[in-house]
Amino acid sequence: MAKKKAERAQAKLCCALFGPSSEDKTMTALRMAKETAENMGVPITIIDIEKPGKEFSAALYEWLKGDTAPVSETTAEIPGDISDETPMEKPAEKPAETPEEKLASLAKTGKAIIAEISSIITSKSPNGVENFREDEKEEAREIIKTVRMNDSGIQTLADLRDLLSEELAEREGALRKAA
Secondary structure, eight states, X not given: OOOOOOOOSOOOOOOOOOOOTTSSHHHHHHHHHHHHHHHHTOOEEEOOSSSOSHHHHHHHHHHHHSSOXXXXXXXXXXXXXXXXXSOOOOOOOOOOOOHHHHHHHHHHHHHHHHHXXXXXXXXXXXXXXXXXXXXXXXXXXXXXXXXXXXXHHHXXXXXXXXXXXXXXXXXXXXXXXXX
């Protein structure tokens, strides 16, 4: 049997970049991905979990390519053949949000999530029986009372909402099976 030299069909890089906000971690990752993609002759896909969406993807594409192109909701397909002659300028940044605006935004988001939680825990089944017991409602209320309206607190509220939503769906499913 003839021996065949091994060839790498795929390459993966697992990398973590740490640093304070606005220190170009994303841009560093993009430059690393671009260089790797060019060397391998493959396209790259960018996903940024902090700024997902069309607006961010279009800005990235424009910045890397020099023009705009349609992109999906969460990713921008960046061809690996971007020339080094393309000027590497950062896209225009939005004016910074004042601390008061950020607090107001967090409070608005928090109130909306709390309203959703309230709707879930006070819901009733088609036969008029409450979906959650009083002790479960009180536990949810206690969590809400202890949460601060910051990024972490909003995430806690969102996690609670998602957990209660899943529980409600399970209970409704079990009720339908029993009927």
